Amino acid sequence: MKKLLLGVCLLIPALDGRAAQAPDTDTEANLAAAKISIQAFAASLQAELKTAMQSGGPVAGVAVCKTRAMEITVQAANAGMDLSRVSLRNRNPDNAPNSWQTAVLQDFERQKLAGEDVTALAWSETVDIDGNSEFRFMKAIPTAEVCLKCHGSTLAPGVGKVLSELYPQDKATGYKKGDIRGAFVAVRKLPN
Ligand code: HEC
Incomplete structure (x- = not known):
């Protein structure tokens, strides 16, 4: 009997401790983790x-975007966040x-048209898919001057040719400058 009581007493604080520090189901913690992962991702890129x-100039830059973007994505994907x-x-x-x-990106475009600051556009939600929860976060990526060398109307010399070879579509x-180039996405599957 004594042994059983002790077991119960030990069990309760242990469970409490776990609930208090369960960051995975906590929206604020997920949001913070998503932002940190994306910052690290963006900074490395x-x-x-x-x-x-x-x-090596913009043509060398194309190679970095092509081969390294994916590797950096995988490296930055910490804390169970899938980044893209x-x-x-x-x-x-x-x-x-x-x-x-697509729906979120379209909404970002609407917000930009309504005069919102593109650098501040972000969105998140937690959804239930067949009984499993998923946390989703997106942050708009603004187009800066330097991006125009490879994403503008007049590309840097040599870039157009390399791009058409590597990316026919x-x-x-x-x-x-100031357009929404796209968005970072962070997704975390939550434990049940
Ligand atoms: C040196 C050329 C170059 C420059 C400069 C450049 N990009 Fe890119 N960008 C690329 C290439 C190449 C890809 C395709 C990468 C891949 O294959 O995943 C790409 C892909 C992207 C993507 C992923 C979506 C897509 O279209 O496939 C985003 C978002 C992006 N670039 C944003 C930017 C932003 C923002 C800047 C400026 C800060 C920038 N890029 C500057 C070459 C460039």
Whole structure:
């Protein structure tokens, strides 16, 4: 009897402790984790792109975007967050948005038209799919001046040729500074 009581007493604080620090089902914690992952992702991409463009020009930059973007995505995918980049006018066919991502990107475009600050556009929700919860976060990616070398109307010398070889279905040109180039996506499957 004594032994049983002790067991029960030990069990209760243990469960309490677990509930208090269960970050996976906590929206605030998921939001914070998503933002941190995306920041790390964006910073790595930008740093590698800058280095490549400084040493080899925009054509070398294309190679970084092509081969490194995916590797960096995988590296940055920590804390169970799946990271990706999507766009309504994607360059890589793998970066085409699915239906909920398309709806969010379209909503970002509407908010931009209504005068919202593109750098601040973000969205999140937790959905139930067949009894499993999933946390989803998206953040708009604004087009900066430097992006126009490979995403603008007048591309940097040599870039157009490389792009048409690598991405015959490229839709990601003709952007202007301040346009929404796409969005970062972070998805985390939540434990039941
Ligand atoms: C040196 C050329 C180059 C520059 C400069 C560049 N990009 Fe890209 N971008 C690419 C290439 C190539 C891809 C396709 C990458 C892949 O295959 O996944 C790409 C893909 C993307 C994607 C993924 C969606 C898609 O269209 O496939 C986003 C978002 C993006 N770029 C945003 C930007 C932003 C924002 C900037 C400026 C900060 C920028 N890029 C600057 C070449 C460039």
